[in-house]
Amino acid sequence: MRFSEFALTTLKEVPADAEIVSHKLMLRAGLVRRLSSGLFTWMPLGLRVLRKVENVVREEMDRAGALELLMPAVQPAELWVESGRWDKYGPLLLRMQDRHSREFCFGPTHEEVITDVARSELRSYKQLPVNYYQIQTKFRDEIRPRFGVMRSREFIMKDAYSFDIDQDGLQKSYDRMHAAYTAIFERLGLKFRVVDADSGEIGGSRSQEFHVLADSGEDAIAYCDEDHYASNVETAATSKPDVDRADATEDLEKFPTPGVKTIEDLCELLGVGAAQTVKTLVVEGTDGPVALILRGDHELNAVKAQKLAGVASPLTMADPSTIWKATGANPGSLGPVGMTLPVYFDHAVAALSDFTCGANEDGFHYKGVNFERDLPDPETVDLRNVVIGDPTPGGKGTLSIARGIEVGHIFQLGTQYSEAMNATVQASDGQNIVMEMGCYGIGITRIVGAAIEQNHDENGIVWPGPLAPFDVVLVAINMHRSDDVREAAEALYAELTEAGLDVLLDDRDARPGVKFADAELIGIPHRVVIGDRGIAKGELEYRHRRDTESRDLKREEVLNLLKESSIR
C-alpha cells in the first residue's frame, strides 16, 4: 500500500471525550471514527487490524473443530420469551418493532437463536458433539458507553456454542475451547491470564475469563503463580484466618465521636489503623434490612454478599431513613454491639480483639470491643474482596493482584437454555435427552483496544506483530527530489510485497519528521528508512518499533530480517 493512496489522516490533537490511551491513540491514528455514542466506524487502517484478529480467531476455532455459521443480528422476541429472557434482560436489550408491530431485538448474544438452530438441526446423539461459532456484530444498549471500542454499544464478537450428550462431553468441549483460546491469545502476542469467574447474567456453572493484562483494566485479578491460581476478585474466596484471636487487654469503653462518619475519620481521631476497626453496612435483605460486618480496611464484595440466603439480590444498600428506623442511628455510627438487625460477620472480623466500632448511637463509638465478653463469638461468612497478601485457597502462597481487560469468557451453561427451549436429541436407547451446552465468547473489537492499552509508548501504538496493520513501513526521504531514493524505495517495496509482507510505502511529498511521527503513531513494527545518506553508503536504516536506536544494514540483511520475521 502506498501511503499517498491510503487516505489516512492522523491527528495531533485528540477529541476531548477520549479518556483512556487506547481510545486517544485509535482516534489519533485514524483507526476508528466515532459516529454516535458507543458507535464507531472502522476506518481502513483499523479494519486491517480487526481482520488480523478475526483471522487468528477463525483459524484457531476451525482447528479446534468448531463450525462457522452466521446468525441474524436481529432476533424475534418469541425466542427470548421462550427462554425467559425477554423480561429478564432489561434495558440492555435494544428492542424494536417491524411494520407489522412484531417485536424484535438486536441480538446482544445468541443463545436463543443457536438453541433454536440446534433443536431443529440436531436429532441424534450420533451428530454430537457439535460446536457452532460465528463472528458477528452485537448490540448492547450500555448505560454509559465509554473507553472507545472497549465498552461500545455495537461491537464485534466471536461467539461459539457447544452441544453435547452429557456433562462429560461438555467438559471435553469446554477444555477444547480453553485450549483454543489460549492458542489464540498466544498467537496474537498478548500478555494474558485465565481466571475463574462469576458466570453472571448468562447463567450456568463453571466459567473462566481470559484477561489481557493492562494497568488500565476494569477488572481486578487475584493470582498466585506458585499455586497456579487465578480468579476475578469478584469471585476470589477468602477463608477463616488460621491465627488464634489475641486475648482482650482493654475494657469496653463508649466514647464521643462527634462528626465522625467514616473509618478514615475514626482512625485519625484515635490514631489506630483501619484494620483495628470494624464497619457495619446495612443492605436490603429478603425480610427487612440486614447488617454486614467487615474489618474497616476491607471492601464488601457485592457478588458474595448477594448470594447469602438472607440478603436481597441484586445487592442494594439500605437508604439512611430505613437504617435510622431500624437501628436508631445513622450510617457512620453503626456497630455490631447491641445491633438489633440480623448480622453477617466476615471471617476476618472474628480474628479481631480490642477493636473499635460504632455504638449504634449518633456521635458515639465503642473501643476495646472483644468477642465472647462484649458480644457472642460469631458465625462468619465470606463477605469481602481479597487483598494483596491474602493466602491462596490452595494454601501454597499469597495472592497478588493485577488489572485486566476481559476479552474472552467461556461458560459451561448446562441445560439452562436447551431445557427451556426443548433442545433434545435421541439417545441410543431411544430416549430424548436434553443437550448440555457451553458458550464461548471473544470480544474481537475489544481486543484491538486492549492490545493498545498493553502496547504503547509516548509516541503512539506499538503493535504486536500479529496485529499490526502493516508489517513494515518504508520511509522514503525526499523521494520526490531524489531519483536514487525513488528507485531504491520502489524496488524494495516491490520485492517485500512479492515476498508476502504487508508493506506501507510512505511516498508522500512530506517532510521526514511528519513521516517518522506517523509511522510511530500508527505503530508499524518494522521501519526501513531510505535516503540519499544511506544509499551513498550502500546501506538502509532499520529500526524496530520497540527499539530506541536505528541500525545501518546492508539491503540483503534487511530483506532477510524482514522475510524471517514474516514467517514468524
Place this chain on the structure above:
RNA sequence: CGGGGCGUGGCGCAGCCUGGUAGCGCACCUGUCUCGGGGUCAGGGGGUCGGAGGUUCAAAUCCUCUCGCCCCGACCA
C-alpha cells in the same frame, strides 16, 4: 435514574457575563523558500454558532422549550 457540564468550519478551542457584520491553533488548497524528526512566509477555501420559539432596531450572546453529547454518582457507614 440523580447531579454537573458542553454543543461555534474536519479536530481542539476563544467569543457569551456586559447583544452591534464570527475569530484563533491544527488540518486542508495555491505559491514560496526550506529539505533526515510534526518547518518558513504569503495568499486562500470552508461555519444555518445543535434545533424551535420568544425578547429586541439588532441574538452565537438574553429568556423558554427541545435534541444531542460528555463527565460524576450505584460502597458511604
